[in-house]
Amino acid sequence: MGIKVAKFGGSSVADVIQLQKMKEIIYSDPERRYVVVSAPGKRFEGDQKITDLLYLCKTHMENNLPYDQVFQVVVDRYVAVQFNLGVQVDLKKEFEDIKEHLKNDASEDYIASRGEYLNAILIAAFLGFDFVDTEKLIKFDKNGKLLLEETDKAIKDELDKHEKAVLPGFYGSMPDGNIKTFSRGGSDITGSLVARAVGADVYENWTDVSGFLMADPRIVKKPKQIESISYKELRELSYMGASVLHEDAIYPARSANIPINIRNTNRPEDKGTMITATEQPGGKQVIAGIAGSKDFTVIALYKNMMSSERGFVRRILGILDDYNINFEHLPSGIDTVSVVMDNKSIGGRLDDVVEEFKSRLKPDSLDVYENMALIATVGYNMSNKVGTSAKLFTALGNAGVNIRMIDQGSSEMNIIVGVENKDFETAIRAIYDAFVVED
Numbered sequence: 164m165g166i167k168v169a170k171f172g173g174s175s176v177a178d179v180i181q182l183q184k185m186k187e188i189i190y191s192d193p194e195r196r197y198v199v200v201s202a203p204g205k206r207f208e209g210d211q212k213i214t215d216l217l218y219l220c221k222t223h224m225e226n227n228l229p230y231d232q233v234f235q236v237v238v239d240r241y242v243a244v245q246f247n248l249g250v251q252v253d254l255k256k257e258f259e260d261i262k263e264h265l266k267n268d269a270s271e272d273y274i275a276s277r278g279e280y281l282n283a284i285l286i287a288a289f290l291g292f293d294f295v296d297t298e299k300l301i302k303f304d305k306n307g308k309l310l311l312e313e314t315d316k317a318i319k320d321e322l323d324k325h326e327k328a329v330l331p332g333f334y335g336s337m338p339d340g341n342i343k344t345f346s347r348g349g350s351d352i353t354g355s356l357v358a359r360a361v362g363a364d365v366y367e368n369w370t371d372v373s374g375f376l377m378a379d380p381r382i383v384k385k386p387k388q389i390e391s392i393s394y395k396e397l398r399e400l401s402y403m404g405a406s407v408l409h410e411d412a413i414y415p416a417r418s419a420n421i422p423i424n425i426r427n428t429n430r431p432e433d434k435g436t437m438i439t440a441t442e443q444p445g446g447k448q449v450i451a452g453i454a455g456s457k458d459f460t461v462i463a464l465y466k467n468m469m470s471s472e473r474g475f476v477r478r479i480l481g482i483l484d485d486y487n488i489n490f491e492h493l494p495s496g497i498d499t500v501s502v503v504m505d506n507k508s509i510g511g512r513l514d515d516v517v518e519e520f521k522s523r524l525k526p527d528s529l530d531v532y533e534n535m536a537l538i539a540t541v542g543y544n545m546s547n548k549v550g551t552s553a554k555l556f557t558a559l560g561n562a563g564v565n566i567r568m569i570d571q572g573s574s575e576m577n578i579i580v581g582v583e584n585k586d587f588e589t590a591i592r593a594i595y596d597a598f599v600v601e602d
């Protein structure tokens with residue numbers, strides 16, 4: 164029998180109704196042996212996530228404000244769920260213990276982690292599974308960096324002793340024993356680590372959407388679902404801003420060739436999106452998806468005989484390094500090169516950077532284009548299909564979008580175009596129509 168690791172996100176464990184759905188999902192497949200849970204999320208628009216409330220407790224503590232009332236809201240939610248589920252666990256003892264820690268100036272990470280901790284205890288009792296704490300299993304070094312191999316071994320050794328278990332997501336501990344959390348949304352990473360450690364056949368990530376969409380539904384009306392996408396394709400898309408899964412959740416599963424299946428707790432009949440470990444082009448569609456982001460700046464440099472001037476690009480990179488700016492792309496021609504940077508990374512220092520470029524590179528001309536958007540069209544099948552770029556550029560031309568920059572990854576798996584912010588939505592719709600609707 165295979166093993167499936169199922170991680171349930173905040174909205175999937177937000178209340179009793181969701182927990183019942185979760186139980187049905189788990190019980191319908193005996194291969195779902197290891198379950199990783201988030202803290203309870205929002206039950207309705209305007210509701211509070213448990214994790215947010217816990218962070219709020221810490222903020223109150225830091226400002227010497229009473230935090231008891233906020234903590235009581237947290238307690239009440241768990242108590243109500245426990246009552247309605249009718250499970251027997253001594254949460255009272257846990258609350259007392261947490262309160263004791265709070266009095267003794269508990270760290271922010273400790274407080275935030277309690278949402279997952281309490282929830283996993285409760286859910287383990289509800290499912291009749293063992294509760295296995297991740298505190299000692301997920302290991303970070305003293306700088307807070309995840310120790311992958313040590314973690315892998317610790318989880319494996321522990322879960323060997325448990326036929327079925329529920330584990331809290333989001334946290335582990337440092338060598339000094341202090342709790343350390345991942346960044347927000349980090350229970351996805353825990354799920355991936357557990358899947359890797361037990362050699363799961365699949366890592367199921369249960370959430371409130373049926374997987375990834377081919378484009379942002381705020382821009383494209385009813386975009387198609389992505390049924391299957393490779394890790395690499397997803398990386399190209401997530402990099403540009405599509406987010407369903409924590410970015411750091413990819414590596415542990417990917418490095419062990421474990422596919423990740425994004426599933427919808429509210430629609431378990433949907434197959435969701437399968438993120439495949441293998442990297443062959445698949446599916447009929449030429450593209451896997453389109454993603455993009457606004458607010459980039461391009462500095463376009465022209466210098467006669469640039470191509471024979473040694474060290475030109477090195478000096479560009481030196482300037483960026485001095486200013487601690489990441490560049491996104493560096494498309495170049497014979498005597499031209501453009502530097503594409505995220506506005507956030509420039510952080511209001513554009514004038515200084517431009518001056519530096521002028522004085523250190525002495526270009527014949529330098530143009531700055533602010534308010535640029537980047538759009539990535541991604542898909543393995545693009546690489547073996549003649550005329551893909553022509554189609555893309557024609558679509559944009561017909562939609563009246565002026566393309567300011569073009570960059571194609573060496574894998575030919577993506578084409579990135581730079582357009583003005585104002586054309587962003589039009590461009591995405593035009594590309595989607597050309598490749599998905601008309602194809």
Ligand code: ASP
Nearest residue numbers: 201202214347348349350
């Ligand atoms: N509860 C944490 C958060 O809200 C972690 C998670 O849900 O993945 O960020």
